[in-house]
Amino acid sequence: MPAPLEDVADALRRMMDLLLRVDDDPALGHITSELHAVSDLLEAEFDDERPFDKMLHSDAPRHDPVSGVENAIAPPIVVEVDSDGTAHAEVDFGLPYQGPKGLLHGGISALFLDHVLSLANSNNRSGVDNGFLVTAQLSLRYHKPVPLFERATVSARQTSIDGRKVRAAGEISVGGEVAVSAEGLFIATRIRPADVPGDKGGA
Numbered sequence: 001m002p003a004p005l006e007d008v009a010d011a012l013r014r015m016m017d018l019l020l021r022v023d024d025d026p027a028l029g030h031i032t033s034e035l036h037a038v039s040d041l042l043e044a045e046f047d048d049e050r051p052f053d054k055m056l057h058s059d060a061p062r063h064d065p066v067s068g069v070e071n072a073i074a075p076p077i078v079v080e081v082d083s084d085g086t087a088h089a090e091v092d093f094g095l096p097y098q099g100p101k102g103l104l105h106g107g108i109s110a111l112f113l114d115h116v117l118s119l120a121n122s123n124n125r126s127g128v129d130n131g132f133l134v135t136a137q138l139s140l141r142y143h144k145p146v147p148l149f150e151r152a153t154v155s156a157r158q159t160s161i162d163g164r165k166v167r168a169a170g171e172i173s174v175g176g177e178v179a180v181s182a183e184g185l186f187i188a189t190r191i192r193p194a195d196v197p198g199d200k201g202g203a
């Protein structure tokens with residue numbers, strides 16, 4: 001059963017999508033007031049948490065903009081990792097991710113590939129120094145546009161480990177054809193998960 005915060009994020013996702021479908025209209029003034037009233041309530045009742053701490057210390061990240069179930073910006077995707085280490089997720093991109101008319105924004109492709117490449121590496125890090133893996137280089141090739149409202153698959157696999165340097169490659173495919181391909185270099189930082197008070201590890 002979804003947690004209340006997941007439900008709220010889901011409601012917000014629905015609203016963001018609807019707002020991209022309406023025309024500019026003075027009647028929207030009343031919606032603005034209602035939204036501010038909800039935000040005022042949230043600010044008054046729940047604004048005392050330190051959000052960075054919450055993100056760092058959760059067992060499973062729930063706030064990132066790709067798979068974060070509590071982040072309305074995220075669709076969110078569910079990334080599965082196979083026994084061979086391939087990470088993959090399926091997603092139907094909607095209007096909030098539009099770039100050219102009816103097509104996925106290229107920067108959003110980069111965001112999703114960065115995330116899934118990163119997870120392919122995080123789940124295969126034996127032999128890698130025990131620091132956070134961060135993206136040092138991400139190279140993309142846009143072969144075909146990614147249409148909105150069609151099932152896209154984002155997949156990635158680790159390609160090499162060389163000390164602190166870990167590489168991965170992946171792609172976004174639609175209808176079995178590669179639309180965007182990516183290669184990434186990730187580097188284990190000198191900051192180790194154990195150096196972050198209370199942290200349980202992670203990417």
Ligand SMILES: CCCCCCCCCC(=O)SCCNC(=O)CCNC(=O)[C@H](O)C(C)(C)COP(=O)(O)OP(=O)(O)OC[C@H]1O[C@@H](n2cnc3c(N)ncnc32)[C@H](O)[C@@H]1OP(=O)(O)O
Nearest residue numbers: 061064114115118133134135136137165187188189190203
């Ligand atoms: C589910 C929840 C979350 C899931 C994960 C989502 C995360 C998605 C991934 C991200 O978005 S991470 C955030 C974006 N990335 C960053 O903010 C990284 C910013 N850059 C850095 O912090 C540093 O530049 C970096 C740690 C990458 C490297 O700094 P260092 O001082 O540790 O590197 P150093 O100079 O010691 O170099 C180590 C090796 O890497 C090489 N290197 C460093 N930076 C490089 C680079 N940018 N390109 C190519 N090679 C690089 C360097 O040449 C050297 O090679 P050798 O060992 O062969 O000599």
